[in-house]
Amino acid sequence: MLELPAMAQEKISLEQVRHVARLARLELAPAEEESLRAEMSEMLGYVDKLNELATDKVAPTAQVGESGTPLREDAVTNHAAAEAMLANAPARDGFFFKVPKIIE
Amino acid sequence: MKTDAYEAVIGLEVHAHMLTxxxxxxxxxxEFGAPPNHNVCPVCMAMPGVLPVLNRHVVELAIRTGLAAHSEIAPHSVFARKSYFYPDLPKGYQISQYDEPLCRGGYIELAARQDGEPRRIRLVRIHLEEDAGKNIHAxxxxLVDFNRSGVPLMEIVSEPDLRSPEEAVAYLRELRGILVAVGASDGKMEEGSLRCDVNVSVRPRDATELGARTEIKNLNSFRFVEKAIVYEVNRQIEEIAAGRRIAQETHLWDPEREVTRPMRSKEFANDYxxxxxxxxxPLIVPPDLVEKIKAEMPDLPAQQREKYARDFGLTTYEVSVLLGRNDLGDYFVNVLAQGINAKTAANWIMTEVLRAVNESAQPLEKAAPQPQETGALLRMVEDSRISLNAAKSAFAAMCRSGKGAQATVAELGLAQVSDEAAIAEACDRVLAAEGAKLAEYRAGREKLYGFFVGAVMKAMGGKGNPKVVNEVLRRKLAG
Structure with a gap:
């Protein structure tokens, strides 16, 4: 993990913005990097409000309720609807979704 | 391996497509083989607002596998999002299990080789995750096909307990046997039902610390697993011997050139x-479900081996050959169904049938006759209607022509002659032609008996039933 910058209003560094953009395969112009840094810092500042609560004695909770995930029977209930699924595709080739060439 | 000064340390991560x-x-x-993007819906295509609902049978199959591998079945396990971006992953994350998998620990026991003790290969974990779609590069x-997106996978991770390429393959075979036995996977590596990532490092034989490891990705045959490990172990030993350091990196196996080569580091510089x-x-597994599954566990490969050895009077080696492939055990049982002695059937399969498979390089069902036909052929041998050698010729012909046993034996004229009159006639001819030897025999040179048997068989073109030939010949020789 990258260290957070010290300044309170800059909760996120340009470095971190670029790292997250790289993971998301996004290409950002320098001006976009700067504005995203500001926006993301603001969001983190908002979430920071939660730190005002004393949670050090509360176990981390990812889910409420402990009934467990429901299970379904192993049955095929969906039927081929390729046309509907492809309807929103920006590009297609036959029944395939067509995407920019993936370079290995 | 090139030198005894080093020891290989190997761990396997096996991804198994589950049989649901x-x-x-x-x-x-x-199911495989549907046209592209036909087995898809808003859930596995990650449309907004959908929710995943877990398949009960997947959980049961994973518990069965965990029990077979002596794992602890976690009463409480958790699914996690593993985030990365790739065109075949519509959600932008894979649902997997991370720090709280369903099955924890356990081991798989490898049968002892001739010279040693059975080996226990410990498992780290068995967890559930979803497969991604498939990319085709035009x-x-x-082009992306999402039919495979969301197909259930089980990942079985071993500790780095394996010490040689052969042992890694033995582990993989045993694991596959278990997966097939519990019905969790069809075990067909060549069809991609099992994929294997291998972690390899080497260290001086007396060392206790692990060396830096490389991961070899996506091996889909036993042969590739073995070859890739041999290559990688030798490569690492050479690097270390030359004073270089092993980089912790991911390699791909190149089956054409039979080498491993590093993937570009950018491709896997992932932060998931x-x-x-x-x-x-969370997935809650009640104890009574585990107990119910435990009570219904099928025979595992080790138990099947014991059973074959006991029920059919076969040796450990014979059993390991018959059960070493998915298909031979069934073939054997179907041959037995024709009333064939187990030893005879086992020997025939291990020699003639496996030879046919190896020589043709085709799967069993294409390379060899139907087990019923093989059984019918062996039945003729047991009933003395054909000789063992005739059966071998007939079998080779059946493998080539695909014709049945009866038709082939008739066509090649291999049927044995058991008719006493015909045999007596052949004996008479031989004795008449060999008057001098007959006199010697009757004067006490009994070892000439073999000569007469050979001469009669030759006179009958090799088709005389040896038992009847013996009876008739002994009578005639006595005078």
């Missing part, structure tokens, strides 16, 4: 940012 009708989190079919674009899947509450 529907996907992990939705009711789409898992000239100017890539795992966090608990908010759409799925």
């Amino acid at each position: 009708r529907s996907k992990l989190f939705c009711g789409c079919a898992t 000239e100017s674009a890539s 940012r795992y966090f608990p899947e908010p759409d799925l509450p």
